[in-house]
Amino acid sequence: SSELTQDPDVSVALGQTVRITCQGDSLRNYYASWYQQRPGQAPVLVIYGKNNRPSGIPDRFSGSRSGSTASLTITGAQAEDEADYYCNSRDSSGNHVVFGGGTKLTVL
C-alpha cells in the first residue's frame, strides 16, 4: 500500500480549472513532485519543489501544499492534459521514495 493517497478518477470540462490532490503524513515535511503520464509513454515531471515547473511545462500547471495534502492545479485544462497524474515524495522515515496510486484525469 502507498503512503500517498490520490483520488483514482477526476474529470474537468475543457477550459476549466481542476485540482488533483495527494495526501500523506510525510507531505508535512517534504514537498511532492508531480508527473504526467500519457498511455504508452514514460512519465514526465511537471511540478517539483515548492512550485517549480521544468522547462517546457505550460504555466497552467501549478503546485501547492497545505498540511498533509499536496495539490496539482491545472488552470484552463486542455484536451492534451488528459492523462494519468502521479505524485511522489519521501516516506515517513525520509529515507525512501513513495508514489501515490495515480489519478486518471478526463477532460470533457
Place this chain on the structure above:
Amino acid sequence: QVQLQESGPGLVKPSETLSLTCTVSGGSISTGDYFWSWIRQPPGKGLEWIGSVYFTGNTYNNPSLESRVALSVDTSKNQFSLNLKSVTAADTAVYFCARTFGVNYFDYWGLGTLVPVSS
C-alpha cells in the same frame, strides 16, 4: 539534453534474475547532484520505486524489494544496472530508469522496457 536508455532481455523465467542496464548520454553519471533510479509499472497499475544509486555506489532501496535488489554503477561506461533476483509473475512490469535530484524528484526518464516473467 540528458537521455537514458534501458536495455536487457525481453523475457525472464520464474525464479531467475532480472538484469537491466541503463545507459546515460548527454551528461555524466558522476555529477554529484544526482542519484540514478529504477522505477517499475506493472501493466495497468501505478508506479513503484525500486531503488536509487549514487555514482559512488551508495544505494537506497524500496524496503519491500530490498532483499532481492542489487543496484550498481559503472562510471567508465556511464551506465547503471539493476539485478532483481528470484522473480515471479508479479515482477512483470515496464521498468524505467530515471535521473533523480537528490532522493526527491525524477527529472529525466528512459522510455521504459517491458519485462515479462514467464516460463
